Amino acid sequence: MAQNQQAISGTGHFYSLLLCISTLFVLSSHIKYKNDMAQIVSPSLLSANFGNLQEDLKMINSSSCEWLHIDIMDGVFVPNLSFGPPVLKYVAELCEKPLDVHLMVVEPMNYLPAVKNLGAKIMNVHYEACAHLHRAVTQIKDAGMMAGVTLNPSTPVHLLKDIIHELDLVLLMSVNPGFGGQKFIPHTVNKVRELRELIDSTGSKALIEVDGGVNVETGKLLAAAGSDALVAGNAVFKDADPHAVISALRAL
Ligand code: DX5
Ligand code: ZN
16 A cells, blocks of 8 residues: 555656656747747948948947848939949948848839849838739749838738738838938837738748837837837947947847
């Protein structure tokens, strides 16, 4: 009888041990999951000091940011111009971070060879600039880049329903594109939430990136709503300690 009780309590210990091990396993995988949830940070070169780009690129290379965001504007799709090919060639040579290219141009597919030649990791085209979005996305992926589709603040998320499974990234504009240093549009947080639901419910692997007026304060709201990547221009380049801002955004 006593022997039986010992055997039973031995079995009990065994099961408690198993329970402890599995709890630890679940906890550690949860911690890993949380680490995996850190935001990708893509500082926007548009806010760099164009009088000393080399210095700012050095800062980017030595920082913990994942990508460098490059805004290309044509003065037609948006009321501004940004970088041309010679500057971009120089940036691509000096930058050690993968390039996240955002094309604010009409006929963005005309620039596919140029963006590919830069060695870009991601090519973002605006939904509003592509009459044949499926063809554009296919061509970007065939060229070996991640295909990103960008939505202006007034373009609804649900318009991506029939292409979301093909996308590597969706870039949500949280300002009207064309200029750095603008005020964040709060409704973007709802759009991130809606896009997160669309992505999760369709099994799409698309990353959610947000661009415009992002700083640690607005980034916190975006991360909580389900963003994966944050573009930040002024918040990074105009701060006295850009590395600290990048680290703070990554930790959101
Ligand atoms: C705006 C650009 C942004 C801009 C972000 O048209 O697409 O990438 O540089 O700059 P901040 O973070 O200063 O709003
Ligand atoms: Zn941008």
